[in-house]
Amino acid sequence: MQQELGRNLTYGLQEVLGRAIVVGYYNDRPFPNEADIVREHGVSRSVTREAVKMLAAKGLLGARPKQGTFVLPQESWNLFDTDVLRWLLERKLSINLLRHFNELRVAVEPAAAALAARRAGPEQHAAILAGLDRMRAAEQGRDETLDADIAFHVAVLRASENPFYIQFRDVVATALRTSIRFTNRIAGRSASIADHAAVYEAIVAGDADRARLAMAKLIDDVLVLIEGVGEEAAAA
């Protein structure tokens, strides 16, 4: 097991261990110590320690002399870290995770849209419009629907001009990627262009409340869809 992905051995090992932790591989077994990792993965101790330190920096691992290295409780994981989100996606598809994502989005994105309506300048309007155009193009098969959707939502986050909102780009991207795995199955409908356009227009018009509501509608629709599936599953 020498040929991991990643730009180098350290990142490769981080990837393998991180994924294993997040998908719950170590829920019922102890996390190995440095010597074991070295043996099992055939890498040097330097690489091992650096990978473990990176996972510790993301809140996944802790380590103490004599006690060894151990997985920290979920609560201390940094769920807004790009890697952690990606690993989260690899575990078994959970309607619950999707609901959690969208419960967050429904709070964050409408607020971002409202801020964008107040602050966004011409070039940010253009970025949002570009996302919208990509969605239109995608509908005719000239672009990727998912990527276009993500581009639109990220452009709105950026337009909020608040660095904390911009941080949600990965969460939104991950949420949409998760969604599509369901919505493709549940309902064939492509994301409503008209609803997205309404968000764009409200932002350009500088109407914060309308922007907030338009964005809320977009995500509420998904949320309702999810709750519906939840009922279904509960009933089955």
Next chain:
Amino acid sequence: MQQELGRNLTYGLQEVLGRAIVVGYYNDRPFPNEADIVREHGVSRSVTREAVKMLAAKGLLGARPKQGTFVLPQESWNLFDTDVLRWLLERKLSINLLRHFNELRVAVEPAAAALAARRAGPEQHAAILAGLDRMRAAEQGRDETLDADIAFHVAVLRASENPFYIQFRDVVATALRTSIRFTNRIAGRSASIADHAAVYEAIVAGDADRARLAMAKLIDDVLVLIEGVGEEAAAA
């Protein structure tokens, strides 16, 4: 410079370098390479590399052979990381940062309160009440006002039962710590107990909308206060 804080040299170095990056020390000078760090801080290369790797995991640094180690653009920093937030606090007091914090809170916390109203059980109600009681005790000098306030807000986040909302505990704590540096100066008023109690009661009553509004009021008050100071500063 051998005696840093932190439980060990690696964490100590991470602390020193991370703080320097976040407060902008390297805005106008290049980030040192491994050899320089070793020399300047009198630590081994292992320690240096592990500290750099941790900061890379938080999105602050990147590194490539021949090119060296370099500070990444702010946008890729993980602003929801506990350490990054703490370092952010150490840079010059900025009304802008405080506004950004509260623009986020006003979106997140009311939504968390609404979810809490729907889902929280008895033990979570108790935790929120405990926070409230600490605030009351603090008003009579029997506890720390700030810590009590933080405990209350974190309890609400927890009660949302959504792992993503719980992640905001550090943001909220940091925001409150930042606030107090202003509000102590601006207005002597202690945080309104009655307004906090209203949130608690709405949650216990299971009234999501009332909980949302009550929490929004709490934060809106701060936001208004901040905008007021912004005006003042602009006028001066």
Next chain:
DNA sequence: TGCAAGCCAATTGTACGATAATTGGCTTGA
């Protein structure tokens, strides 16, 4: 002169071995 191939040097990446520090558990003695 222009340009591409290839060499060169700087820097990070990887490996290994040795010793120190920390800490939880065990042992021993009063």
Next chain:
DNA sequence: TCAAGCCAATTATCGTACAATTGGCTTGCA
């Protein structure tokens, strides 16, 4: 019974050596 002190496991730190990557420079050819 209990506390002090020893012991062993594991991470923490250091040092050195060599490999891999990569951007820039040089050189030689057309």
